Amino acid sequence: MKSLRSSVKKISEVIKKDVDILDSYGNIVCSSNASREGNFIESAEFKNSMLIDPKYNFYMMIEGGSDKEISLASMIVQDKIYEGTADNYQQFLINILKGSYMPIGSDEKIDGLKDKYFIAYCIKLLTSEHFDNAYSLIRNSFYGDSKKWVLPFEDKIVIVKEADFEFDEVKSDARMIKDMINTELYTDASIGVGNIYKGFMNIKKSYDEAVEAVRLGDMFSLPGKIYVINEMLIERLVSFMPFAKAEEMADGILKGNSEDIFDDEMLRTIEVFYKNNLNISDSSRILYIHRNTLLYRLEKIQKATGLDIRKFQDAVTLKISLLLKSRRQI
Amino acid sequence: MAKVTLKHIYKTYPGNVTAVKDFNLEIDDKEFVVLVGPSGCGKSTTLRMIAGLEEVTSGELYIGDRFVNDVAPKDRDIAMVFQNYALYPHMTVYGNMAFGLKLRKTPKPEIDKRVKEAAKILGIEHLLDRKPKALSGGQRQRVALGRAIVREPKVFLMDEPLSNLDAKLRVQMRTEIAKLHKRLETTFIYVTHDQTEAMTMGSRIVVMKDGVIKQVGSPQYVYDHPDNLFVAGFIGSPQMNFINTRSVEKDGKMFAQFDGSSLPIPDDKASIIREKGYVGKDVVMGIRPENLYDGEQFLKEHPDYIIDAKVEVTELMGSETYLYLNVVNTDMIARVDSQSKSKTGETIKLGFDMPKIHMFDKETELSIF
Numbered sequence: 172m173k174s175l176r177s178s179v180k181k182i183s184e185v186i187k188k189d190v191d192i193l194d195s196y197g198n199i200v201c202s203s204n205a206s207r208e209g210n211f212i213e214s215a216e217f218k219n220s221m222l223i224d225p226k227y228n229f230y231m232m233i234e235g236g237s238d239k240e241i242s243l244a245s246m247i248v249q250d251k252i253y254e255g256t257a258d259n260y261q262q263f264l265i266n267i268l269k270g271s272y273m274p275i276g277s278d279e280k281i282d283g284l285k286d287k288y289f290i291a292y293c294i295k296l297l298t299s300e301h302f303d304n305a306y307s308l309i310r311n312s313f314y315g316d317s318k319k320w321v322l323p324f325e326d327k328i329v330i331v332k333e334a335d336f337e338f339d340e341v342k343s344d345a346r347m348i349k350d351m352i353n354t355e356l357y358t359d360a361s362i363g364v365g366n367i368y369k370g371f372m373n374i375k376k377s378y379d380e381a382v383e384a385v386r387l388g389d390m391f392s393l394p395g396k397i398y399v400i401n402e403m404l405i406e407r408l409v410s411f412m413p414f415a416k417a418e419e420m421a422d423g424i425l426k427g428n429s430e431d432i433f434d435d436e437m438l439r440t441i442e443v444f445y446k447n448n449l450n451i452s453d454s455s456r457i458l459y460i461h462r463n464t465l466l467y468r469l470e471k472i473q474k475a476t477g478l479d480i481r482k483f484q485d486a487v488t489l490k491i492s493l494l495l496k497s498r499r500q501i
Numbered sequence: 502m503a504k505v506t507l508k509h510i511y512k513t514y515p516g517n518v519t520a521v522k523d524f525n526l527e528i529d530d531k532e533f534v535v536l537v538g539p540s541g542c543g544k545s546t547t548l549r550m551i552a553g554l555e556e557v558t559s560g561e562l563y564i565g566d567r568f569v570n571d572v573a574p575k576d577r578d579i580a581m582v583f584q585n586y587a588l589y590p591h592m593t594v595y596g597n598m599a600f601g602l603k604l605r606k607t608p609k610p611e612i613d614k615r616v617k618e619a620a621k622i623l624g625i626e627h628l629l630d631r632k633p634k635a636l637s638g639g640q641r642q643r644v645a646l647g648r649a650i651v652r653e654p655k656v657f658l659m660d661e662p663l664s665n666l667d668a669k670l671r672v673q674m675r676t677e678i679a680k681l682h683k684r685l686e687t688t689f690i691y692v693t694h695d696q697t698e699a700m701t702m703g704s705r706i707v708v709m710k711d712g713v714i715k716q717v718g719s720p721q722y723v724y725d726h727p728d729n730l731f732v733a734g735f736i737g738s739p740q741m742n743f744i745n746t747r748s749v750e751k752d753g754k755m756f757a758q759f760d761g762s763s764l765p766i767p768d769d770k771a772s773i774i775r776e777k778g779y780v781g782k783d784v785v786m787g788i789r790p791e792n793l794y795d796g797e798q799f800l801k802e803h804p805d806y807i808i809d810a811k812v813e814v815t816e817l818m819g820s821e822t823y824l825y826l827n828v829v830n831t832d833m834i835a836r837v838d839s840q841s842k843s844k845t846g847e848t849i850k851l852g853f854d855m856p857k858i859h860m861f862d863k864e865t866e867l868s869i870f
Contacts, residue, residue, distance in 0.1 A: 196603050209592030211599060213609045304604045311589040350583035355601045357574035359554050392515040435519045436711055439541055459539045497516040
């Protein structure tokens with residue numbers, strides 16, 4: 172965007188008029204006069220404008236500009252868009268997601284991506300009617316962040332991020348996107364996050380994992396709707412097992428007790444106990460129950476299944492058994 | 502402006518996990534109701550059902566007189582403020598507040614009017630031309646609130662909106678939101694896990710646990726008259742102290758007896774114990790930290806209400822001191838005067854303000870008084 176802004180400035184200096192780039196809603200996303208950025212132009216005032224990027228619906232507008240000035244300026248800016256910079260990367264990344272490496276424009280810049288690390292998020296909206304608005308919202312949220320690219324891809328919105336191994340930041344980005352979609356668009360979304368890989372050719376691998384994370388999240392009805400693939404190894408393994416076999420194995424371990432023992436309160440107790448690394452004190456504090464109540468519940472599980480989930484191995488066995496039971500056919 | 506009615510609301514997720522059970526609540530027009538409870542108690546799920554972001558499994562939900570179970574979120578006349586938000590970095594404050602309305606294709610003059618009105622309410626008119634990077638944390642939070650205000654909703658839904666702020670800003674924004682509610686005169690439903698936020702902001706609080714309402718009432722009423730052991734422990738900081746005791750009657754007087762010690766129970770409370778059949782039974786006695794005393798005056802005036810206690814830690818808070826005590830094998834906290842002379846390691850005389858005690862059934866955990 173920096174390079175686009177400098178082109179727009181240069182044109183403005185020559186014709187002595189403000190030159191603006193607008194999105195389809197009339198937001199000025201780039202201007203020769205920085206104070207105009209973020210302003211809103213109503214569609215009726217779009218008359219002195221020209222479509223410069225049909226794919227993402229960007230327009231150029233010159234207030235009081237002649238047709239010739241607008242045409243000429245549009246040609247220069249269009250060349251800039253397709254020559255390199257952000258939008259060029261965007262098409263390049265979409266090609267990568269499609270599984271084809273088709274360099275566009277300057278290979279030099281793309282060569283620079285070979286040694287960098289990337290991570291992909293995929294955002295799946297509850298309904299497609301909000302797709303364009305969600306895409307616009309996310310692009311605007313990360314505007315000016317040169318390490319993130321927001322891409323519309325098939326029925327999903329994909330974010331490719333130059334990664335720095337800060338998974339906390341990845342999760343906080345995902346939470347922010349989800350809350351923004353909820354509050355601004357009044358709809359919901361599931362967000363999958365892939366692993367971090369070196370080199371742009373592996374972006375597709377990270378994206379495929381992000382899509383898989385969403386699928387697994389739905390399959391196991393996991394809470395929160397933000398799914399990070401590197402936290403879902405057990406779910407991934409369990410998902411490969413045939414349904415009939417899974418039921419049989421789970422029933423063998425749970426000894427037909429799943430309905431009686433594992434009610435909502437018990438499932439919540441187990442979830443918190445696992446999240447707190449099998450720590451009795453921390454878990455009872457978070458559950459807001461006395462530690463003896465927690466011990467009583469754990470003993471109840473042991474009586475019914477023989478599994479003492481204070482022991483790591485038994486905890487894993489119960490976790491897998493409950494996942495086998497909770498898997499949905501989707 | 503609207504009332505919100507929830508009748509027998511249930512939320513069950515696939516896999517038969519029930520997050521909310523038989524939730525019944527009538528929220529009056531212009532009321533500020535806070536849903537509070539520990540993590541996983543179903544408060545956010547309830548709010549998201551009101552918003553329409555989660556389907557109601559069964560039960561009836563009304564906003565105003567309109568049955569809204571199947572109404573799309575955008576048509577419910579609500580606005581939401583959640584914990585995580587971003588301001589669009591390249592847009593001015595004006596642009597940030599107007600963005601949602603632009604997406605909804607609201608006419609420009611209408612957007613202009615609403616943004617300016619909201620800015621006036623929030624006291625950020627002078628910031629409308631600024632970009633987010635030029636704003637302080639509190640100003641950014643106000644812009645986020647502004648985005649909700651410009652929608653002119655009948656009901657505001659807020660889910661832990663202050664959780665990401667530092668402690669100082671959280672206290673400041675708590676007051677701002679309470680003031681905003683007064684200015685807007687609209688229904689507010691606010692979710693938090695922080696009982697201090699609940700106590701200070703809500704005109705009524707709804708205490709939840711395991712998807713169930715445990716008590717509804719004004720903050721003061723819930724604090725003074727907790728319905729059960731959970732509410733008694735959850736509301737109040739430091740939390741209420743609990744001691745396992747037995748109610749014993751000797752020579753027409755009632756005592757709370759525990760581990761070789763006993764304290765006399767005032768007559769009015771003793772008659773409740775008799776009426777409800779708890780004489781000779783194990784019960785849980787509760788007493789708030791501010792109802793325990795180590796000062797000479799109280800000890801002199803109430804010689805019967807004294808027990809020995811070992812001081813394990815003292816914490817000077819400035820205006821008061823917290824004593825962490827061991828009282829007949831039970832850990833307790835006393836909130837005493839900052840001039841307290843009690844020192845770590847000492848055994849002190851601890852006074853119980855017995856007219857202020859609470860009693861709970863040991864099995865059902867329900868309040869006896």
